[in-house]
Amino acid sequence: MEWLFLAVSFVAVLAAAMMLTRRNAVHSALFLIVNFGCVAFLYLMLDAPFLAMVQVTVYTGAIMVLFLFVIMLLGAETTTDTSGRMRWLGLAGSAVAILLLLIFAFPIASDMLSDESPAPLDGRARLRVINAVPGGDGAEFTVMEMGFAMPLVGTLSANVALDALDEAMPDKRIDGVEYNDPREAIRAYRELDAGAYTIAVGVDDGSYASGPFFSKDLALAAESATSLVIYENAEDLIDVAVLTDDLSAPALGKMRLTLFNAVTDRQVSLVEVGQYTDRRSLCDDASCNSLIPHRVVIAELPAGQHTSIELGEGSYNLAFVDQDQTVLRTLANYQADRGLIETRVLVREPGIPGSQPSYRAAVYNAMGAPAFGSPEAVGHVLFIEYVLPVMLVGMLLLVALIGVIVLARPDALAQAERRRINRRRRVNRPLVSVISQQTGADVLSGDYVAKLTGGSDDPPGE
């Protein structure tokens, strides 16, 4: 990497220096193209693929072609000359450049090359915690007078310590992860060094924090993304499921949906139900001899398991059904946007004991932000945060376009041409010839001429 950078930057500086010193303007332009290409390569090294692309297309493509075109149009290849009185400036400037190189570049370059230590850990791992335990304990609820249920006791808030030995380290703790937590900071992945961890899950219900009552060994591979789902298993014990998330882009025009089943006693299927979004069951009759038309998307997912599918772009009417064909939850008009990576955790909501349970498919959107420097990221910032400047720049381009058209309109060019010809005529045809033409007298001889030309008040030629 260091060698690559040094080589590319050397070529860039060399091309820039050659551009400055070439007599022929076309050669200068070609060296500038080399320099721009090197800069585009450096943009790639700096994780800016979009700008590298723009650099190549706009700079080396459009702008330099315009330069070459104008140079060749004017025949101005060699009209340049470094004027003598500026030569000292060149010498002084070169001296300053070399001095700067010696002062700044060489220590850094030698540092880069002498660094024998292994490169820092290339990939980091990403981890997030999903709390899928709606209430502390299914029985501990209070029915309030208004008649709706409020989980008063034991809304579980999980503390996850990433290393049992290092619990005190604040950056190795993820505290207060609540059920269906809306906070972006909690829902997002956080970056960790890859490696082996021991995770410990504790409970924090606001009044007291109990110590870690669950621990698990966890290996985080580099460049991987992991979701820890805290859920209640079939024995009503807190358990942790480890989901390895695939954050690579889904196939073109598709989204990736990961479903985790945190409903302990149900095998959940995800089906597409078409227009039958209001059915409580897939059964068409009471004895369930026939089913309403549907298409199975995910079949029979046991509790504590997860699976991923890719859905084509579009709008779907989806339903989560259990093994008895009972509809647990309907997702009407579910929008599958291309490129979306979504994790859904199906949980049973706390309700009044004995009443019909309700289910919830909590969303955990994995696509926080597009990759740094990608066209998506730059486009997002450009067209959402900087809409007004984009408009202004567009206006500027329009004004520049009109300006160029005005400057180059044949009318103006013809005018300039006429002016130039007039001036030349005035210069080239001195007064004497005009007089001789008008009087017919031969005034172009003898001291007559000397007198006339010597006393002529013609402006000096340019």
Next chain:
Amino acid sequence: MNPIGVEPYIVLSMVLFLLGALGVLMRRNAILVFMSVELMLNSANLALVAFAREWGHVNGHVFVFFVMTVAAAEVAVGLALIVNIFRERQSINIDELQQMQG
């Protein structure tokens, strides 16, 4: 991840900027002066991208994008001016362009 820090890029951008400034001061050909200005803009862009990488902030890229757009507009207008000046005077030596000198 990029094991190279931001400093080498800044030094490179500094050197390129200096070369561009030298070109502006030394060369008398208007087109070459123009190309040197482009070189300076590019070195500033390189510094912006390097800092954007360092801070993990994509706004730097947006500014570079704007600089590129403005540079494209500037080149179009500037070259049109140069063409007109050349037609007028058969020369693009900037030492000869002194009408506006106060």
